[in-house]
Amino acid sequence: MKISVIGTGYVGLVTGATLADIGHEVMCVDVDVQKVEQMKQAISPIYEPGLGDLMARNIAAKRLNFTSDPQSGFKEAEVIYIAVGTPENEDGSANLTYIEQAAKDIADHIENDIVIVVKSTVPVGTNHKIKQLVEAAVKGRARIAVVSNPEFLKEGSAIQDTFYGDRIVIGSDDEPSARIVEAINEPFGVPVFHTDTRSAEMIKYASNAFLATKISFINEISNICELVGANVENVAAGMGMDSRIGHQFLKAGIGYGGSCFPKDTEALIQIAGNVNYEFELLKGVVNVNRKQQLLLIEKLNACVDSLAGKRVAVLGLAFKPKTDDMRQAASLLIIEELLKQGAEVVTFDPVATEKAKALLNPSIVYANSLEAAVEGSDAALIVTEWDEIKNADLNVFAGMKRPLVIDGRNCFGLEMVKSHAIEYHSIGRPAIFNATNKDFSGVKWSPEAERLVHWGLNTN
Ligand code: UDX
Numbered sequence: 001m002k003i004s005v006i007g008t009g010y011v012g013l014v015t016g017a018t019l020a021d022i023g024h025e026v027m028c029v030d031v032d033v034q035k036v037e038q039m040k041q042a043i044s045p046i047y048e049p050g051l052g053d054l055m056a057r058n059i060a061a062k063r064l065n066f067t068s069d070p071q072s073g074f075k076e077a078e079v080i081y082i083a084v085g086t087p088e089n090e091d092g093s094a095n096l097t098y099i100e101q102a103a104k105d106i107a108d109h110i111e112n113d114i115v116i117v118v119k120s121t122v123p124v125g126t127n128h129k130i131k132q133l134v135e136a137a138v139k140g141r142a143r144i145a146v147v148s149n150p151e152f153l154k155e156g157s158a159i160q161d162t163f164y165g166d167r168i169v170i171g172s173d174d175e176p177s178a179r180i181v182e183a184i185n186e187p188f189g190v191p192v193f194h195t196d197t198r199s200a201e202m203i204k205y206a207s208n209a210f211l212a213t214k215i216s217f218i219n220e221i222s223n224i225c226e227l228v229g230a231n232v233e234n235v236a237a238g239m240g241m242d243s244r245i246g247h248q249f250l251k252a253g254i255g256y257g258g259s260c261f262p263k264d265t266e267a268l269i270q271i272a273g274n275v276n277y278e279f280e281l282l283k284g285v286v287n288v289n290r291k292q293q294l295l296l297i298e299k300l301n302a303c304v305d306s307l308a309g310k311r312v313a314v315l316g317l318a319f320k321p322k323t324d325d326m327r328q329a330a331s332l333l334i335i336e337e338l339l340k341q342g343a344e345v346v347t348f349d350p351v352a353t354e355k356a357k358a359l360l361n362p363s364i365v366y367a368n369s370l371e372a373a374v375e376g377s378d379a380a381l382i383v384t385e386w387d388e389i390k391n392a393d394l395n396v397f398a399g400m401k402r403p404l405v406i407d408g409r410n411c412f413g414l415e416m417v418k419s420h421a422i423e424y425h426s427i428g429r430p431a432i433f434n435a436t437n438k439d440f441s442g443v444k445w446s447p448e449a450e451r452l453v454h455w456g457l458n459t460n
Helices: 009-022 033-040 051-060 070-074 097-110 128-138 158-163 175-187 199-228 230-241 261-274 280-292 295-303 330-340 353-357 370-374 414-418 447-454
Strands: 001-004 025-029 064-067 079-082 114-119 144-148 168-171 192-195 309-316 345-347 379-382 404-405 424-425
Touching: 001 009, 001 070, 001 097, 009 025, 009 064, 009 079, 009 158, 025 070, 025 079, 051 064, 051 158, 070 079, 070 097, 070 128, 079 097, 079 175, 079 353, 097 114, 097 128, 097 424, 114 128, 114 175, 128 144, 144 175, 168 175, 168 199, 175 192, 199 261, 199 280, 199 295, 230 345, 261 280, 295 330, 295 379, 295 404, 295 424, 309 330, 309 370, 330 345, 345 370
Parallel strands: 001 025, 001 079, 025 064, 079 114, 114 144, 168 192, 309 345, 309 379, 379 404, 404 424
Antiparallel strands: none
16 A cells, blocks of 8 residues: 655654554655665664564665655655654643644545545644544545554664554544554555544553553562562562453653653543543652662662762663653653752763763763773663673672662672672562672661561571
8 A cells, every 4th residue: 555654753663663563555655855865875773673674675675765846745645644753741741733733734635535644642632633633624625534453662773563463453433444544554464453433542642651661560569579688570470470460561660761651650640630530550650660760769778878079980871772752651750860969971872872972961970881880980870771780700890899780670680799799679579789809998788688687587
């Protein structure tokens, strides 16, 4: 089919490239002229494993094209995908400016009947509004159908998620158009769930809110584990064996970030609020996440008298590994707080450094390797579980000025840590105090250690 995709962010570009790969003729339309020129040469504007190759292959096969001109972009389209952003307004609601602009562009430039597929995450009722907007503007010139087709891809595994997804949700009150979208996706071989438009819009928010709830839940359990001397990894493993619970999204850490969970949870609270419903559980999830994102600072403060003049290595900047995305990354809050408390910050991230530079205070030092970041540091905070960090030789930490490692992603097994001369704090697991070769006179004893003594678990 001849398909146009509006917006070339994560969702739009991955959608365009994968649809081209299964044989459709795809035209991606974006207002950013410079970005369009880059993409024409198969240069991906985002770091996403495999995306550059996928683009190159389909550009060469003439199935994938890019333009900044909506007129030529929509001219031949039988189906137009909307994949523009819906960022967060100050009150947490979804900002629909780009959606409205896309609807206007479609109405201005289409010549034939069209099926509009909405990939963007939009509040319940927006698909209907888009239909009304476009219909009013085309004044009977063409027949308009709108189909909700929410996106469930994860950054870092977006292509894999598209080809091997759990389901494709197609929401429409117009049966023939829903069948067209099903036929477009058929080569992916992913199970299709058909439903009404409003339910499809809700499935997206409910899914993200549920996954965020799982994360905040296990994070609270991890905080309790620390207080009672349990190990959250064992707890999660045992819970996950119950097929009703499952193993996924039970990894305790420093909270969820990224472009979806923080924005979509806030938006769902707003959506409920607009119909006078207080989503109490989700408000709790959001509050727990806010606190969890600063947990490393709390743990660090418990280990040192003051951070003034201390050199702290922040390991990992992106909100998760395999992406350079810094949106709602815990590193931003952590670094801001470290600076506020007078620390000197040196960071290492294998991919996100360039994006981070545009956002962070100019005083930050960017190291080229983990070794360079921790050398001479008084503490190391692990923020993102990159392989480069998970596979690090722990002896590197032992050589720090003070070998204090606070790991927000449980990158290392406790047994392995025990054979190294470091003080190691992680999430929901007993702390390890092995830095016996260092003089810590004047160093505050951490309350975590006291708790472990209380439980008889501190063997040092
Ligand atoms: C998420 C959804 O998974 C995806 O379906 C949706 O389309 C967009 O939002 P993404 O934001 O790319 O995808 O990343 P994801 O892997 O889901 O992680 C989100 C955040 O949760 C990250 O900060 C990650 O570190 C955190 N997380 C995830 C945990 O803390 N623990 C977990 O067990 C899983």
